[in-house]
Each structure stands twice: as C-alpha cells, then as structure tokens.
Amino acid sequence: MTSPLQHSLKGILQQRRAEHLFRQPYPVRRQGNSIFYNGKWLIDVASNDYLGLSHHSFLRKRAAEWAECYGTGSCASRLVNGTLDLHQQLEEKLARFKHNEAALLFATGWQANTSLIPALNILSRQSTGHDALIFADRLNHASLHMGCTAAAIRQHRFRHNDLNHLEALLTQEASRPGLKFIITESVFSMDGDRADIKALRTLADRFEAALYIDEAHATGVLGPDGQGLGCGLADITISTASKALGGMGAFITGSRELCDFLANFASGFVYSTALPPSVLGAIDAALELMPSLESTRLALQHKAEFLRRELARIGAKTGLSTTQIIPVMVGEASNALTLAAYLREEGFFCTAIRPPTVPLHTARLRLALNAELTIDELRRLVSLLAATFRTPS
Ligand SMILES: Cc1ncc(COP(=O)(O)O)c(C=O)c1O
Numbered sequence: 001m002t003s004p005l006q007h008s009l010k011g012i013l014q015q016r017r018a019e020h021l022f023r024q025p026y027p028v029r030r031q032g033n034s035i036f037y038n039g040k041w042l043i044d045v046a047s048n049d050y051l052g053l054s055h056h057s058f059l060r061k062r063a064a065e066w067a068e069c070y071g072t073g074s075c076a077s078r079l080v081n082g083t084l085d086l087h088q089q090l091e092e093k094l095a096r097f098k099h100n101e102a103a104l105l106f107a108t109g110w111q112a113n114t115s116l117i118p119a120l121n122i123l124s125r126q127s128t129g130h131d132a133l134i135f136a137d138r139l140n141h142a143s144l145h146m147g148c149t150a151a152a153i154r155q156h157r158f159r160h161n162d163l164n165h166l167e168a169l170l171t172q173e174a175s176r177p178g179l180k181f182i183i184t185e186s187v188f189s190m191d192g193d194r195a196d197i198k199a200l201r202t203l204a205d206r207f208e209a210a211l212y213i214d215e216a217h218a219t220g221v222l223g224p225d226g227q228g229l230g231c232g233l234a235d236i237t238i239s240t241a242s243k244a245l246g247g248m249g250a251f252i253t254g255s256r257e258l259c260d261f262l263a264n265f266a267s268g269f270v271y272s273t274a275l276p277p278s279v280l281g282a283i284d285a286a287l288e289l290m291p292s293l294e295s296t297r298l299a300l301q302h303k304a305e306f307l308r309r310e311l312a313r314i315g316a317k318t319g320l321s322t323t324q325i326i327p328v329m330v331g332e333a334s335n336a337l338t339l340a341a342y343l344r345e346e347g348f349f350c351t352a353i354r355p356p357t358v359p360l361h362t363a364r365l366r367l368a369l370n371a372e373l374t375i376d377e378l379r380r381l382v383s384l385l386a387a388t389f390r391t392p393s
Contacts, residue, residue, distance in 0.1 A: 020333040021354055028349070030055070033372040035349040042349040043377055045367050050221050050324050051296055052372045053246025059285040063247075066281030074274035079263070082274030090280050091259075093287055094251045098239065099231050102259035105280075107272055109216050109240040109250040110143040115268030116212075116238065116252065117147030120181060122265050130178035133209075135169055137161065137184040139191065141214060142357075144183055160188075161320075163199055170207040180209035181236075186229040187217040190358050190366060192318075192325030194218075194229065201233045210235040220244025221297060221324060226290045247282035249275050296371045300324050303378060304369050310382040315389040327353070327364040328385065336363035339388060346384050 002010070016022040029036035032055060033044045053059055066086065076082035087105060094103035106112035117134070124132035131153050136144060139160045148155045156173060158166040166182065173180075182204050184195045197213065204211040212235065215228035219239040223229050226244065230237050236258060241249040252262060263269055304324045311318050317329040330336045336352035343350055343365070354363045367381075 020337055021356075023354075026351075033370050037344065037349055040347075042344060042347055043373070043381075044349050044370065045373070045381065046350045047370070048217070048243035048368055049246055050244040050300060050368070050370055051246065051293060052370050053220075053244065053286050053289070056246060056285075056289070058289060059246055059282045062281040062285035063278040064281075066284075067276075067278035070277035072276055072278065074276050076274065077270065077272055078274045079270055084274070084277065084280075086277060086280045086284075087274060090284055090287075091251070093284070094239075095253055097225070097287055097290065098227055098237060098253040100237070100253035100255070102256045103251045103253045104259040104262055104266075104269065105275055106250045106252065106266075106268055107275060108248070109214075109238060109242060110146075111268035111272065112238050112250040112252055112266075113141070113143035113214065114147045114150055115266040116236070116262065117144070117153075117183075118151040118267065119262055119265040120179065120212075121151040121153055123261065124179035128177050128179060130176075133173055133176055133178045133180045135166055135173075135180065135182045135209065137188075137195070139188055140183060140185060141189055141216070144185075144214060160191075161193065161195060163196065163203065166200075167203060170203060170209065174207060180207060181212050182209050183212040183214075185214040185216065187215075187222065187323050187325065189217050189325065190353055190364070191327055192217075192321030192323045194322055197230050197233050204235075212236040212238075214238050216240040216243055216250075217323070217325060220286070220290065220293075221300065226293060226297060241279075241283045241286065245283060245286040247286060248279050249283060300369060300371050303373060303375065306375060307367070307369065307378050307382070310378070311385065314382060314386040316385055324369045326367040326369070328367060329362065329364045331361055331363060333363045336365060339365055339385075342388075343381070343384060348381055348384070 034041045035044045074082040091103040121132045134148055134153055134155045136155045136157050137160055138157045156169045158169055182200055187194055200211055213230035215230055215237055218228040220226040221244045235254060237253045239251055241247045307326055308318050318326050330339055333354040336354055340350055340352040350365050353366045
C-alpha cells in the first residue's frame with residue numbers, strides 16, 4: 001500500500017512534470033569554461049564563474065596549501081572554537097575590499113540572507129518594541145524572501161526597480177514604528193539589470209531607512225577593483241564568494257557594530273560550522289587577484305554588450321540587462337526547455353529558467369557570460385538562436 005507521504009510526493013511531482021516545471025540536478029564535469037554533459041563537451045554559458053576564477057591556478061594552489069597546512073575542517077562553529085586566525089585576517093581584508101569597517105563570513109549567501117533578516121527583526125523589536133518594516137524589490141532573490149518568512153514579517157514589496165512605488169510605500173508607512181530597511185540586489189540574478197543605488201540611498205536617508213544591498217552578482221565584476229556597486233552607499237552589504245570569486249561562502253560588510261551584532265544574533269552564523277581553510281584560501285587568493293583583473297572585467301562587459309546587440313538584431317528580447325547576465329525571454333516554460341535542449345545539442349550549455357524562480361510566463365534562457373568566451377563563440381550562439389527568433393523587418 002502507498003503511504004500518505006509517498007502518495008503526496010508522487011502527486012506533486014506528477015503535477016510539476018505536467019506543467020514543464022520539474023527540475024533535477026545535471027551531473028557535469030568542468031574544464032575551464034567547457035562542460036562535459038551527456039557524453040560531450042559543451043561551452044558554458046550558464047554558470048556564475050564570471051571571471052573564470054574557479055579553476056585559476058592561484059586559487060587552487062592557495063586552497064590546497066591552506067588545507068595541507070591547517071586541515072580540512074574548522075571543527076566547530078565560530079563562537080565555540082572554530083575561529084582561526086585565517087578567518088579574522090580574511091575578514092579584515094574583506095572589510096578593506098568593500099571599504100567598510102568590518103566583515104563577517106557566512107557559509108553561503110543563502111545562509112547569510114535567511115539569518116540576517118530575522119536578526120534585524122530582533123534588533124527592531126528590542127530597540128523599538130515593533131517588527132522591522134521591510135521594503136523589498138519584487139524580484140529579490142529567494143533567500144531574501146525566505147529571510148522575511150523566517151522572521152515572520154510581511155514585506156512591503158515594490159515593483160521591480162520602481163522607485164516611485166517604493167517612495168509611495170515608504171510614505172504610506174512613514175509614521176509606523178519599527179526599524180525600516182530597504183532591501184534590493186545591485187545586479188539582479190535572473191535579469192542582469194541594476195538597481196539605482198544612489199537614488200535608493202537618497203530615499204533611505206529621507207525616510208530614515210537602512211539600505212541593505214545583495215551584491216552577489218556585482219562583487220568581483222563591477223565597480224573599482226570589482227568592489228561592486230554599493231560601496232560607500234549601503235548600510236549592509238552581502239556579497240558572495242560563490243560567483244565571480246570562484247569559490248564558496250559569503251560575507252556581510254558594514255559597521256563594526258553591525259558585525260558584532262550579527263555575530264551574536266544571526267543564527268546562520270552562530271549555529272553553523274565555520275568555513276574550512278581550503279575555502280578561505282580560495283577567497284583570500286581571489287581577493288588578491290581582484291585589482292589585476294580590470295581588463296578582464298572590461299572585456300567581459302564588452303562581450304556582454306556585443307551579445308545584447310546581436311540578440312537585438314535577431315529579434316530576441318533581453319529585458320533591461322546591462323551586465324554579464326543576459327536573459328533571453330521566451331515566455332512559457334516549455335519553450336525555454338526546448339530552446340535549452342536545442343542549444344545543448346548544438347554545443348552550448350545553458351539552462352532554462354522557469355517559475356517559481358521567475359514569475360509565471362517569463363521563462364527564459366539565462367545566459368551568464370564568462371571571461372573566457374570568445375566573440376566567435378558568441379557569434380555562433382547568436383546564429384543558433386537566430387533560427388528561433390524572427391528578424392525585425
Ligand atoms: C542575489 C543572490 N543572493 C544570494 C544568493 C545565494 O548565494 P549562495 O549561492 O552563496 O548561497 C544567490 C545565489 O544564487 C543570489 O543570486
């Protein structure tokens with residue numbers, strides 16, 4: 001007899017498949033920006049390794065050396081005895097990199113966002129007696145939404161990058177007690193467009209709100225030395241080492257008081273094992289390389305401009321992307337699946353991004369460029385896509 005659990009599982013999976021929304025991990029092997037999948041090598045246009053650092057010899061060497069020297073595990077959470085000198089030294093470097101007073105490492109960006117927001121709500125309750133007021137962009141990453149869910153607070157969600165809507169919500173809630181936070185991404189992960197952080201700072205100042213910026217897709221890629229777009233403007237910045245820095249982990253930067261507070265109240269920091277030496281070594285090496293990668297960053301942006309131009313020429317819609325992340329909008333999930341499968345057949349690895357990651361009817365191919373792609377490869381990609389999109393008359 002089928003148990004109630006198995007019955008429910010089968011039902012929900014059947015429904016997902018019927019809606020073309022079923023997902024599963026693809027096992028791949030990686031070499032440079034090539035991906036071995038289903039018996040052949042494909043060119044990677046899907047991953048977040050924007051600068052190709054995940055296989056850079058300098059990072060690999062330091063990760064291996066630190067593992068050799070200090071072991072494979074940190075053996076405890078940070079507040080027990082998992083904090084090594086390496087953590088503290090790296091946090092000082094990360095704070096300098098982001099021009100902030102202090103930094104705090106987390107195991108992942110997901111963990112940082114989901115535990116920061118509940119911690120900030122505790123702060124609001126203790127200091128004002130009321131829940132925090134969260135003003136969040138509608139297209140914020142799932143981890144930011146989950147942070148609000150974990151904190152049991154209702155978000156005031158503004159239309160994507162619509163600062164008039166944000167201003168209206170801030171005005172509406174202006175006299176409400178509770179600490180106010182404006183939360184957004186600097187580069188949106190599925191759209192590749194940017195938030196206007198200067199304008200957000202002005203609004204934050206006007207309404208006495210703190211500005212919380214997720215720089216997962218800007219760190220390493222944009223701003224001087226790859227510092228991102230929020231330097232000097234945000235009160236709280238979260239960055240990941242799992243994308244352009246080619247490793248794993250995340251870090252919060254802000255005031256000394258912010259980091260001291262989070263070290264006490266952010267559950268994802270307090271109750272989780274500290275990052276191990278090899279991971280710290282890779283982050284440390286990536287940071288050291290950052291100032292020398294200016295021409296790589298520029299070349300990446302030029303390739304993205306080239307690709308957007310060429311895609312527009314064949315009639316493909318790429319939304320408002322201005323970065324290395326370029327969505328090719330196809331609407332329905334089934335179209336995205338067909339197109340991704342076709343490109344894989346023809347030598348490019350890219351994934352169909354479907355709801356619930358993106359809103360209904362906005363399924364897309366998310367092209368994520370890396371520095372190793374050549375213009376010829378991009379031309380070939382466009383010529384494959386040209387068969388699908390009509391050329392404007
Ligand atoms: C905007 C944004 N924030 C946070 C995360 C989570 O980071 P991590 O992959 O390190 O958990 C991601 C990852 O995709 C992201 O795109």
